[in-house]
Amino acid sequence: MSKRIVTFGEIMLRLAPNGYYRFFQNDQMQATFGGGEANVAVSLANYGMDSVYVTKLPAHAIGQAAVDSLRYFGVDTSKIVRGGDRVGIYYLEKGASQRGSVCIYDRAHSAIQEARPDDFDWDASLAGADWFHFTGITPALGPNLVEICRQACQTAKAKGVKVSCDLNYRGKLWTREEARAAMTELCRYVDVCISNEEDAKDVFGIEAADTDITGGKLNKEGYKSVARQLADRFGFEKVAITLRTSISASDNDWAGMLYDGENCCFSKEYHLRIVDRVGGGDSFGGGLIYALLNGRDTQGAIEFAVAASALKHSVEGDFNRGTVAEVETLAGGDGSGRVQR
DSSP states (O other): OOOEEEEEOOOEEEEEESTTOOTTSSSOEEEEEEOHHHHHHHHHHHTTOEEEEEOEEOSSHHHHHHHHHHHTTTOBOTTOEEOSSOOOEEEEEOOBTTBOOEEEEEOTTOTTTTOOGGGOOHHHHTTTOSEEEEETTTGGGOHHHHHHHHHHHHHHHHTTOEEEEEOOOOTTTSOHHHHHHHHHHHGGGOSEEEEOTTHHHHHHOOOOTTOBTTTTBOOHHHHHHHHHHHHHHHOOSEEEEEEEEESSSSEEEEEEEEEOSSOEEEOOOEEEEOSOOTTHHHHHHHHHHHHHHTTOOHHHHHHHHHHHHHHHTTSSSSSOOOOHHHHHHHHTTOOOOOOOO
């Protein structure tokens, strides 16, 4: 019987110019859906897991389209609460070469942002669950969402459900001080923490020494220290850190590290020619959850997670559309990209 994973957060309408056009360089925009925890839910459904997504969406046609975008991939949407007036929107202008991507949020007063704690029945939503996942984006939406996340985490722990959190600091949503206060509280319930080069510093002031991500310099020993400090402070069972060296908006080197309380295991490094980097971190989280729930050891888990994410960077849209077989092929060393016949 497949493992059951519940994720909770905001799914948004994504509006993006075609290809690498700038905003309003042409008169068309692609309309798709995505959001941190929704992206994780889709990855896990693609891997054959029992994937459940919880949020609040309006009952109108746009809200239903968001639900349908998840159903298409086999995500269980039965725990989505319906109500409120609007779906949050984000506008994405994809970067290329030395021009960085631009993301503009229009999410104020979305249904989930105005949700109340009593909208959600966490005892029912987490029934039979093996894992609960959220990101730091969701509590950043307001004090009500901090409380909703806290109640979800408390229920998960009471049921013996593993809890993971991707710190995902968003400076456009809250200050570092607000993030530190809320995430310090919520991380008390977290078993597996996911971070990147900057999140640990932005949220908790924990920084990798001798590292310059914009200059393309990453210090592995510094990230070992970051992982250990996070685990020591909060009692995390595992800490995963994605390691991105940004050569340009089009070319990145990509790797990851997983600390299991004793050992720090680093993945192989991939050179990425990026098609769409949005959701890259979420596909890492989905891959990590899948690998850990399926009994992979520390090295095997980080290799699977990083390979899953590397593949996502080649896929348009927020959602990763890779399969377990594709991820395993890449993790096993075949990154040639040759035609499969």
